[in-house]
Amino acid sequence: MDFYRACYRSKIRWDKISMPLPDEIDRTLLRIRRINRKAGVTGALLLVDHHIVQVLEGQPGQVLDTVYCVMNDPRLENIEGIIHEPAESRMFPNSLMFFRDLTDGVAASRHEVLRPLLDHPGEVTREEAYGAFNHFATELQEGRLTNDMLMI
Numbered sequence: 001m002d003f004y005r006a007c008y009r010s011k012i013r014w015d016k017i018s019m020p021l022p023d024e025i026d027r028t029l030l031r032i033r034r035i036n037r038k039a040g041v042t043g044a045l046l047l048v049d050h051h052i053v054q055v056l057e058g059q060p061g062q063v064l065d066t067v068y069c070v071m072n073d074p075r076l077e078n079i080e081g082i083i084h085e086p087a088e089s090r091m092f093p094n095s096l097m098f099f100r101d102l103t104d105g106v107a108a109s110r111h112e113v114l115r116p117l118l119d120h121p122g123e124v125t126r127e128e129a130y131g132a133f134n135h136f137a138t139e140l141q142e143g144r145l146t147n148d149m150l151m152i
């Protein structure tokens with residue numbers, strides 16, 4: 001089966017966020033996992049300070065439609081594309097939207113591959129994004145992260 005993978009970084013528009021951040025995150029994840037289930041889209045979302053980095057994967061049309069939805073979300077601005085390419089398989093086959101908050105720097109202090117997402121004033125490269133997402137994909141495969149992060 002041919003898949004498509006899109007990954008982007010985007011700035012959070014705090015002025016468009018009305019609820020306390022944990023509530024906003026919970027509500028958004030609930031909503032997007034419901035939409036992604038219908039669309040057959042899986043992926044991962046990392047919160048990093050004032051940015052989010054997200055990878056989306058699935059059928060090409062569904063992934064592109066999802067990117068379009070994200071681009072029209074008023075809570076995000078300055079969307080920078082990092083990866084846009086066909087993929088042979090999914091990195092997050094069981095995650096309707098895996099989520100981690102890296103803001104406190106704890107995970108990044110333990111895992112070098114996560115650091116470029118934190119202290120990167122410039123653009124995140126394709127290799128850096130793959131390094132970070134592969135880290136979580138491997139931990140999930142090896143069962144080191146629990147299912148409550150998958151919310152499936």
Ligand SMILES: Cc1cc2nc3c(=O)[nH]c(=O)nc-3n(C[C@H](O)[C@H](O)[C@H](O)COP(=O)(O)O)c2cc1C
Binds near residue numbers: 031076
């Ligand atoms: C950080 C972030 C991640 C998002 N991820 C997805 C996603 O994975 N799938 C999706 O369909 N929409 C995604 N969106 C878009 C919004 O969920 C969508 O625009 C919003 O739910 C609009 O639908 P509603 O007004 O009907 O709730 C994302 C939005 C934000 C802010």
